[in-house]
């Protein structure tokens with residue numbers, strides 16, 4: 041974890057990094073993915089694990105849902121850069137005025153701003169004694185991946201996948217309770233198998249009665265903006281998949297359906313299916 045705080049120092053060099061590539065001596069040697077799983081032997085006590093994981097995947101795929109569940113299970117913080125951006129937007133922080141247009145048009149925030157926000161969050165976590173992290177929404181560009189690779193070891197990158205028509209529906213169905221902050225989804229997906237493609241069923245994740253009247257929709261979850269975010273994902277973030285694939289760190293995971301089908305399968309592929317705490321991992 042100490043290494044990650046170097047990200048804060050590195051943040052001041054981001055502008056200069058934007059114009060040059062890291063040399064191999066600045067980039068940590070990539071461990072093979074198989075070694076990743078051997079790093080976490082204490083299956084009986086997942087809280088002893090100190091994972092440094094990344095979630096990749098298109099908008100709406102469920103990165104937040106599964107990253108948050110794994111974070112509860114493994115007792116490591118779930119750090120979503122989208123949340124950091126939204127917190128900054130809601131505050132009167134130094135970047136708030138620059139951010140709203142960028143986010144509402146579905147564009148990426150500059151590497152300089154995003155690294156500054158992430159460094160601040162990691163520094164605050166380290167001061168509280170946090171160990172490890174599950175990053176969600178970072179890195180989103182090759183440049184961000186190179187910067188991260190230069191300051192810490194990422195053990196595993198989980199790449200969540202779902203068909204594109206479902207991604208759009210899931211984004212449009214997202215709702216947040218403006219009181220408790222809970223994330224819900226009113227989309228009900230029921231796509232029949234067709235021409236050799238499997239069908240997919242995803243039940244809505246409905247809020248409790250208390251939250252019903254307090255639901256809001258993210259301002260960037262409109263059809264036009266989601267389509268733009270998907271386009272940007274393919275252009276800017278998809279190459280990050282190859283970045284980690286070539287380093288043996290990428291775990292591809294095709295979501296078979298909603299949480300009841302996908303969560304146990306994800307635990308299985310992560311060799312976490314015998315964790316005692318899995319039943320209590322919060323939604």
Ligand SMILES: Nc1ncnc2c1ncn2[C@@H]1O[C@H](COP(=O)(O)OP(=O)(O)O)[C@@H](O)[C@H]1O
Nearest residue numbers: 099100121122125143147148149154177178180
């Ligand atoms: N790593 C990042 N680099 C640049 N911009 C980011 C990053 N993470 C989040 N953002 C900004 O915050 C917005 C919301 O992010 P997020 O909640 O992760 O969205 P999504 O649901 O599309 O994955 C993004 O569209 C982008 O403007």
